[in-house]
Amino acid sequence: MKVDPITLEVIRNRLIAASRDIRRTVERAAYSPVLYEVVDFSCGILDSEANLVAETPGLPIFLANLSDAVNATYATIGRENLLPGDIILCNDPYNGGGTHCPDIVVLCPTFFEGEIRGWAAFRGHTVDMGGIYPGGWYSNTTEIFQEGFRLPPVKLVVGGRPNEDVLRLIRANTRVPDAVLGDIRAMIAAVRTGSKRLGEVIERYGLGVTLGAIREILDQGERMSRAAIRRIPNGTYSAEAILDGDGNDDAPLDEKLRLKVTIVVKNEEMTIDFTGTDRQCRGPMNVPLPSTISSARYGFKIVTTPHLPNNEGFFRPLKIIVPEGSFLNPRFPAATAMWPAPTTTIPDVILKVLAPAIPDRVRAGHFGDSMADFIYGTDPRTGKYYVCAEPDGGGYGGKPYEDGESALFSMDLGDTYNVPAEVAEVRYPWRVERFELIQDSGGPGKFRGGLGVRRDYRIIGHKAGLTVTTDRVNYTPPWGLFGGKEAKTNITVVYRRDGREERWRKVSNLPLEPDDVVSFQTGGGGGYGSPLERDPQLVLQDVINGYVSLAAAKAEYGVVLDGQPPKIDLDATKQLRRQMRERSGK
Helix, strand or coil: CCHHHHHHHHHHHHHHHHHHHHHHHHHHHHHHHHHHCCCCCCEEEEEEEEEEEEECCCHHHHHHHHHHHHHHHHHHHHHHCCCCCCEEEEEECCCCCCCCCCCEEEEEEEEEEEEEEEEEEEEECCCCCCCCCCCCCCCCCHHHHHHCCCCCCEEEEECCEECCCHHHHHHHCCCHHHHHHHHHHHHHHHHHHHHHHHHHHHHCCCHHHHHHHHHHHHHHHHHHHHHHHHHHCEEEEEEEEEECCCCCCCCCCCCEEEEEEEEEEECCCCEECCCCCCEEEEEEEECCCCHHHHHHHHHHHHHHHCCCCCHHHCCCCEEEEECEEEECCCCCCCCCCCCHHHHHHHHHHHHHHHHHCCCHHHHCEEECCCCEEEEEEEECCCEEEEEEEECCECCCCCCCCCCCCCCCCCCCCCCCCCHHHHHHHHCCEEEEECCCCCCCCCCCCCCCCCEEEEEEEEEECCCEEEEEEECCCCCCCHHHHECCCCCCEEEEECCCCCEEEEEEEEEEEEEEEECEEEEECCCCCCEEEHHHCCCCCHHHHHHHHHHCCHHHHHHHHCEEECCCCCEEEEHHHHHHHHHHHHHHHC
């Protein structure tokens, strides 16, 4: 049924509002800060054929693979076996989960006239689903069986009644059952709300009009996507990044993982081909196929239609090739705990690949990792076990017209946040001793890269454990473009109470003693354009703000500053920049 434009826009926005209601419910009802503060989740409304129709801001890496969970539900439970009031849960990376064991998908079908007409979907991080150490995120696992309790699509709620058998299984397989089950109850309430909103749209406008609007929403997405591809010059483009091995921090420094991307643009279609990427690895740096596809779609969306609401139609002109048996499409039972590390780099490399074709629409490399950290132990104030999962923000690359952003979370994490210092100190037995931008961490350029962040926690009154998994340190730092320079890389430093200092990229279950300080230090973004072309006034302002040191202003940007407060010596700056250009031959 053809739908008039006004009704179409009303329905489009009501579906977006339905997905937003899913988010609001979780933020208000969840137990864990990783959900209600960090927003480590995504929500969407899908049609009956598992096409994403509407979303609300969340983790971009989750949204494009929600459809895989619906399809897995059809294949595992059977479409004919689903009834009104059922709610589905899954977290198996190889059957509907698509990521790693801590990430849970909860789905609620919307029935109308006895048939499924759509789905409300949620995927979010739980703080612990079993596994060898707390948190579910490890650097040293070698198979999926070590990584936690896995559930294929199962009925969590049957005909409106909780399935107590499944809930008991979950309780028995997590170290923090009250938090995890509280979060799951919030997810149930959220998808019920989203499903109800979708049903209200059908009731209000009728089935024919609603289905016609959904069809037009998807078709419009396809048309706009094809129009955007036409603005990219036809051609074949390639680039690659080298990741820091399979996950084990004790591995030799020459251990590498090659992530290769080739993009073919032809008229209104694009192919993203990962052929040449290394084979699946023994450690946990493997990515289930749905997440690789999702990350590639995210990179595609950035360079085509970044400001338009997302839906499945935008990806119809996109073909993605991922060789089976590579670490981006591993075979069961490969470990997948660290899947976010490679997927964070995929959209970054896509921008690098297309930089020669569309230099006005890309940025330099960003800090390139979710910098996920997990601290856990028994709170001496309450005697209860806790697990805190948190990412850290870093710098984004400079752009063709402005500096990169500072202190944002990685590309795949999207609209997430840190745990506020006040919340961390109330909820956990720590003290936040430092939270600041890192001077000189952004890559020098005509447009400077954004700065990384340092965040220090002092452990108070108890022994704790730490898991942290940082990548893009050894081989592929945040790169510059068109003469811009690379940025500082990520690192985690543990300052022991006896004065020792330990530097870690990846480590699982590292013991922490009372008064140890854990310092999470993220990298910056690469620079765009030659730093010798940067306006000296901008360099001066960066020095005044503390973003760039006096030494770096001179050594990297060729800007001579004298006095206090500092002022630009224009003659000395011109002479120094001329000498620096002559030495570089540019």
